[in-house]
Amino acid sequence: MADNDIPADIRKMSFEEALDELKAIVGKLEQGQGTLDSAIGDYDRGAALKRHCDAKLREAQAKIEKISLSADGSVSSEALDVE
């Protein structure tokens, strides 16, 4: 599923927030609370939260940069190679 299926409010969430809400939704569904409509809505949201979490976990990238300051005080970076 593509990430653009994810609602905007979820996309703004941190990993931790998304994980917490996902846990809450799973707990609610497992208790069988709510109407069928709300259960379906919860499921869709839970699935979107899971995709968002996955996306966050996929972002694992090890980009290591070193800051360098130019004379005028502006910052730039260059790759830092630490063996």
Next chain:
Amino acid sequence: MSDFYPESGPAGGGFAGNAPGNVPEFSVSEISQAVKRTLEGTFERVRVRGEISGFKRAASGHLYMALKDESAVLDAVCWRGTAGRLSIKPEDGMEVIASGRITSYPGRSKYQIVIDSLELAGEGALLKLLEERRRKLAEEGLFAEERKQALPFLPQVIGVVTSPTGAVIRDILHRLADRFPRRVLVWPVLVQGEGAAEQVAAAIRGFNAFPADGGPLPRPDLLIVARGGGSLEDLWAFNEEVVVRAAAESRIPLISAVGHETDTTLIDFAADRRAPTPTAAAEIAVPVRRELLIQTGELERRLLAAASRLVAERQERVEGLGRGLVDPKRLVEEMNQRLDERAERLKGAWTTLLRDWQARLDRLQASLPHPRQFLAVRAEQLAGPAARLDYLRPRLLAERRQEIDGLNRVLESVSYKKVLQRGYAVVRGPEGAITRPEAVTPGLALELEFASGRAAATGGSGQPASASAADPTSAKKPAVRKGKKKSSSDDPQGSLL
């Protein structure tokens, strides 16, 4: 050494020491200036270790003191402009290392050191200073708990302030790669020596100055300030106020990881979190990616299971309810039947009611009590005591009987018949028991009573047989103890008793 020979040297040249006339001649000022130049040229920058004594702050703001050791004293001065920048406040007795130049004071024929910077010498002094500084900054509230910011659970970009070479940055990057690879911006700084503190502070402030979005580089959401282990002096930059303040003011949450576990520097108090080592800082900074993947996978599985179970349960309920729906025609028929049945029952109801009342009347009548019943009750009440009386009577009789038997046994035990059983006999005449021999007259009819029975006898004619052991009567006579007791004392046969 030619500097010592001023331009006003002897015009004629020649060699010094050749003759007194050839030795150049100085004015006092000239030689003083020459000495000054030599001192300043030779000792332009020195570090001198000694103990401060005679410390004075002049009204002008200049500081005067002497540095001394066991055998020498060196005057020292610190000009007002420098005095304000000193990292320590000089006090008498303090062991310090003064940096500066040696110069002279020609007006007093003195030489002295002009101090540029002062540092404490010796660990004890450093610790004392550290403690004072800690207290001062704590009073300002820089270390207060409420200033501490929560660390992000999963930072996107981590800013690291440390030396770009060496084990520290390597340890941090390796541990980050193991747990959760992240984008890392390293701000290279000196971590020791002159300017280190300023660089570290500038780096912390620099990261904080990154625009939140839209800048050339992303603003880190977590900072790590790190340095490997070292001596107290090596780590000193992280005790400097400028660093502590920068850490305390950082709006980006900051982890300090300076030195080893046992080293504590002031930045640790100001940081939002203190890590015992650089590696630990990386562990605090990010969670383990693999564990999170497992966790979200598990949540997804539960989400699916719960949702499908929910739908299945509802489907079952719908089906169950569907089965429960019945044909309306059948419902009407059923109702009709029930109506008929009720009508039938209504008809029979009146007679049933009458019958019921009759039955109740009969029951009441039956339950009226007859006088005989009262009698029976009374009789029953009497029966109890009567039974007790019947029970007690034989017992009373038996007790009496026992009493009588007891008395009888006592009586028997004192009866003369007991004596008879031991072989004695009672002699009776017509007047009753004979207890004296004189009472036995010849021909007197006697009755002898033995234990087993009685025999008749007749009194003899002879003298009373006083000594004859063979005489049966004499043997028997004393046998009656009860009657004869008093006379037995003068009885010649009393000895037989």
